[in-house]
Amino acid sequence: MQYHRVYIKGACYFFTLVTEKRRPIFKDEKQINILRESFKKVMKKYPFTINAIVVLPDHLHCIWTLPEGDHDYSTRWRLIKTGFSKNCDKTNINQPNQARIRKKQQAIWQHRFWEHMIRNEQDYHEHIDYIHYNPVKHGYTNKAVDWPYSSLHQYIKDGIIPKNWGVSGIEIPNEIGKE
Template sequence: MRYRRADTPGATYFFTLNAADRSGQLLTDHIDALRDSFRTVRRSRPFVLDAVCVLPDHLHLLMTLPRDDADFATRIMLVKQGFSRRIPAGERISASRAAKGERGLWQRRYWEHLIRDDADFERHVDYIHFNPVKHGRAERAADWPHSSIHRFIREGVVDAGWASVSGAEMDAGE
């Protein structure tokens, strides 16, 4: 069976990208390289980074494409490649990856979801920002440093106490 991805120009998409080693800290240990990769891709292939949260072994993001553009796949590929080029080699690589000249930093596939409406957008923003709490990395969403929640707090969209372990401020949507 051939998997078909959505291809709606100007749409907003939710993504989950996983590190190949889900037990490591690759993404947070090299957060500056990841940020640089996103910046580089955004200069050559613009998109709006609506929300993002980077955990040690995976990241979630919402991306809105330009009105006449549906090519998120190239953007995701370039972010992953750019990050991989910024990281010193040394990871364990499978024979199949080595044969293809690939690094072993990322899982090959990623999860993508076309955002359908404002409510879907809000649910996914909440999911992204709640993720460090869900995974036991922070008591409050605002305590996690690698999240766009800090921009949302600065802009008055959410309160700094939103989504905490101790309170019932947030339904994780699961």
């Protein structure tokens, strides 16, 4: 069975991207800043809205809304991943295998990414909660607010989510964002 992506113009999508062999590439501020710059550069040429995001050491989750009349999230992800790969610190990154060498690829990202088109308002809010709770789920912190690389901080600043949201023990649907 071949996987087919869903492309709907102007839609809202949840994404999961994982590093190759789950290496903790995003464990320092320098790498996070390179990823931010890659996003900014792509967003200038191919605009989209980041509704929510969290970056963990070995993966990231985010929700994007694409512009009306545009469905090309794959090009955006390719450019973001390429921009990061060209500029990141490769000190702790293993050498690529022979297949990747032949294709002139680096061993930074898993080849594919996972996407899910947001179906409705409830689906949207469940995925935002999943994103913001993910650092607690993975044991990086006991409170979501303590994780620095999350859009949760903007949600708190905007008064959308209370500061004490995401304390360890909150039930989050485990079927969302299969990692």
